[in-house]
Amino acid sequence: MRKLTQIAGPLAVIGLVAIVGSFGSPARALEFVDALVAVSFVVALYVFVGNSGVLSFGQTSFVAVGAFAAGVMSAPVDSKAGQLPDLFPLLSDHAIGNLPSLVLATGIGGLYALLVGMPLMRLSGLAAGIATFAVLGITHNVLRYWTEIGPGAGTLASVPESTGLIQAAVGAMIIVGVAFAYQSSRFGRMLRASREDAAAARAVGVDVHRQRLWAFVLSGALCGLAGGLFVHETGTLTTEQVYLDLTFLTLAMLVIGGAYSLWGAVLGALLVSGFNSLLGDAENGIHIGFRLHAPTGTRIIVLGAVMTLTLLLRPTGVTGGHEFSLGWLGRREPKRPGGTTS
Amino acid sequence: MTTFLQAVVNAVTLGSVYALIAVGIGLVFGVMRLVNFAYGQLIMVGGFALAVTIDWPVAASIGACFATVVVFSLAMELTVFRPLRTASPQTMLVTTFAVSFLLQAIALVKFGTFGRPANSLGQLNRAVSVGNIDIRYITFVALGVAAVALLALVLLLERTPIGLQLRAAAADPATARLLGVKADVVITVAVVIAGLLAAAVAVILTVQSPIVTSDYGLRETIIVLVGVVVGGIDRLWTATLGGFSIGFATGMLGQLLPSGDGLPFTRGVYLDSAVYLLVIVVLIFRPAGLFATRGSAGVERV
Numbered sequence: 001m002r003k004l005t006q007i008a009g010p011l012a013v014i015g016l017v018a019i020v021g022s023f024g025s026p027a028r029a030l031e032f033v034d035a036l037v038a039v040s041f042v043v044a045l046y047v048f049v050g051n052s053g054v055l056s057f058g059q060t061s062f063v064a065v066g067a068f069a070a071g072v073m074s075a076p077v078d079s080k081a082g083q084l085p086d087l088f089p090l091l092s093d094h095a096i097g098n099l100p101s102l103v104l105a106t107g108i109g110g111l112y113a114l115l116v117g118m119p120l121m122r123l124s125g126l127a128a129g130i131a132t133f134a135v136l137g138i139t140h141n142v143l144r145y146w147t148e149i150g151p152g153a154g155t156l157a158s159v160p161e162s163t164g165l166i167q168a169a170v171g172a173m174i175i176v177g178v179a180f181a182y183q184s185s186r187f188g189r190m191l192r193a194s195r196e197d198a199a200a201a202r203a204v205g206v207d208v209h210r211q212r213l214w215a216f217v218l219s220g221a222l223c224g225l226a227g228g229l230f231v232h233e234t235g236t237l238t239t240e241q242v243y244l245d246l247t248f249l250t251l252a253m254l255v256i257g258g259a260y261s262l263w264g265a266v267l268g269a270l271l272v273s274g275f276n277s278l279l280g281d282a283e284n285g286i287h288i289g290f291r292l293h294a295p296t297g298t299r300i301i302v303l304g305a306v307m308t309l310t311l312l313l314r315p316t317g318v319t320g321g322h323e324f325s326l327g328w329l330g331r332r333e334p335k336r337p338g339g340t341t342s
Numbered sequence: 343m344t345t346f347l348q349a350v351v352n353a354v355t356l357g358s359v360y361a362l363i364a365v366g367i368g369l370v371f372g373v374m375r376l377v378n379f380a381y382g383q384l385i386m387v388g389g390f391a392l393a394v395t396i397d398w399p400v401a402a403s404i405g406a407c408f409a410t411v412v413v414f415s416l417a418m419e420l421t422v423f424r425p426l427r428t429a430s431p432q433t434m435l436v437t438t439f440a441v442s443f444l445l446q447a448i449a450l451v452k453f454g455t456f457g458r459p460a461n462s463l464g465q466l467n468r469a470v471s472v473g474n475i476d477i478r479y480i481t482f483v484a485l486g487v488a489a490v491a492l493l494a495l496v497l498l499l500e501r502t503p504i505g506l507q508l509r510a511a512a513a514d515p516a517t518a519r520l521l522g523v524k525a526d527v528v529i530t531v532a533v534v535i536a537g538l539l540a541a542a543v544a545v546i547l548t549v550q551s552p553i554v555t556s557d558y559g560l561r562e563t564i565i566v567l568v569g570v571v572v573g574g575i576d577r578l579w580t581a582t583l584g585g586f587s588i589g590f591a592t593g594m595l596g597q598l599l600p601s602g603d604g605l606p607f608t609r610g611v612y613l614d615s616a617v618y619l620l621v622i623v624v625l626i627f628r629p630a631g632l633f634a635t636r637g638s639a640g641v642e643r644v
Contacts, residue, residue, distance in 0.1 A: 055432055055435070119622075120626070122626070123625060123626070123629050124629075126575060127571060127625050129435075130567070130568055130571040130621065130625065131621070131625045134618035134619070134621045134622045135622070137617075138618045138619060141614040141615045141618075142612070142615060145612065248443065251439065252436055255432060255433060255436040297450070300447035300450070301444065301447045301448055301451060303443075304441075304443045304445075304447045307440040307443070308437060311433060311440060312425050315429035315433045
């Protein structure tokens with residue numbers, strides 16, 4: 001029963017966000033789609049970082065590869081000749097539909113993660129963080145200059161904008177469902193054991209390298225899918241959109257929500273996105289009892305300040321690493337080592 | 343041969359600036375176990391201090407730069423890092439992202455997208471010719487500042503009581519505290535020194551690239567962070583050497599990679615990929631750092 005609540009809660013919240021979003025204007029609905037795609041990014045990142053306890057800056061590479069694969073392959077053939085003249089013939093002469101492009105993004109994200117993960121998953125701590133950052137640097141650099149596979153430093157345009165509220169919500173639900181299934185499986189549990197105490201986990205027979213690699217590949221595939229959802233939301237894409245800013249923002253969302261629980265990943269993404277939209281409104285002037293009109297530029301400053309303050313006041317994140325439960329706000333569970341529940 | 347020597351001179355200059363940044367990052371990591379991503383924003387603050395005081399006499403302007411950066415460095419420690427001292431490394435690192443983001447946002451709103459010029463030391467860009475090599479005055483300044491700063495730091499660490507405490511705290515914080523080393527004092531000293539170094543870097547960088555924008559110093563800091571971990575962040579001299587090496591490697595590759603089309607992926611635009619690939623190879627074979635002794639503590643492989 002408790003298990004059911006843990007997964008039903010996040011799914012219900014995602015559904016609720018989509019339903020509430022459908023009542024607003026098209027511009028307003030777009031902000032809700034944004035929030036749902038953010039949930040996809042952060043949960044995909046959580047599958048590796050949350051379960052393994054190893055910091056990775058590299059997951060954005062899989063987002064980027066997935067987004068560009070889905071975008072380049074689903075753009076109409078006649079638009080590619082004009083905007084992407086250097087493209088390999090195989091890529092420029094074919095176009096695939098929405099669903100196949102998402103499957104392609106998932107597959108290519110997972111495959112790239114497998115390739116990168118095999119050597120890198122032997123590393124821990126700071127070395128792992130910097131090595132995954134190097135992967136991100138290489139991915140960005142190659143995507144930016146290799147015009148045979150994409151737009152290079154230019155903008156990829158005319159990608160079908162098929163990610164509305166429904167596709168964003170279904171995509172986020174699939175990613176959350178897979179993440180929950182993984183963390184409840186024996187593989188997920190072995191990896192979480194290694195996060196708490198690598199030496200003890202190894203002593204009871206957990207192959208830490210292999211378990212990390214599984215999580216890295218699964219996370220890479222989900223990141224690819226999230227990237228596919230993203231490119232179908234925006235319709236256009238540059239390499240800068242899937243680089244440093246996205247990496248830091250998604251990591252911040254994860255840590256603010258609580259890096260060690262799925263509920264933390266979902267909540268962190270929604271809270272930061274929602275707050276961001278609210279501040280955007282405040283810059284344009286809104287009525288909340290009184291008329292609030294914040295000067296331009298307030299949004300990014302307040303967002304930075306609130307992120308810093310949240311981390312200062314709740315270093316383990318808003319959820320403190322706990323999964324969703326019905327008495328979530330009322331009950332204070334005794335703190336366990338590492339702050340995990342499942 | 344001449345072009346090669348010229349490349350070496352330029353690469354050494356870049357390396358010595360990066361070494362200064364590496365010392366600042368390595369020193370703070372040593373006493374706090376904190377990777378300070380917001381270090382680049384201290385350099386940015388220094389750059390803006392120079393830009394705002396551009397009409398002042400040069401010495402006063404540089405003084406203002408040092409004072410401002412040290413104040414920001416101390417403020418960062420007191421308001422953000424001190425309350426988080428017992429938090430997990432992940433939380434600390436992400437908090438420094440948030441601080442970095444916040445300071446950049448403030449600078450962007452205050453000074454705009456195009457930034458401000460800080461070129462009061464522009465005449466240092468003039469060059470003297472030694473043989474066939476052009477050496478700009480700023481090269482001597484950069485080398486001189488790096489040498490003096492490193493020498494002063496070594497003297498401080500090796501010959502003074504506070505230096506001894508710093509080294510003790512870096513080697514084993516818990517034991518050092520038991521023996522009466524005050525963590526707050528040691529950390530404050532490290533933070534002030536790191537601030538002074540960031541200010542020096544700001545002065546040198548503004549000579550080479552005088553337009554100060556909100557992302558000033560960010561790229562350099564990221565590269566040096568990578569270099570510091572590659573060199574070995576556990577000890578100050580390996581961290582410094584790592585910073586110098588990545589600067590030197592970037593400088594050399596940048597000038598020696600061909601600019602036209604040759605073999606696939608050998609064009610100069612793939613410089614970043616080449617450097618990052620080297621980083622990955624080094625980390626796989628020497629995860630504790632290139633210059634770390636075998637079996638050093640802190641970093642393990644699974």
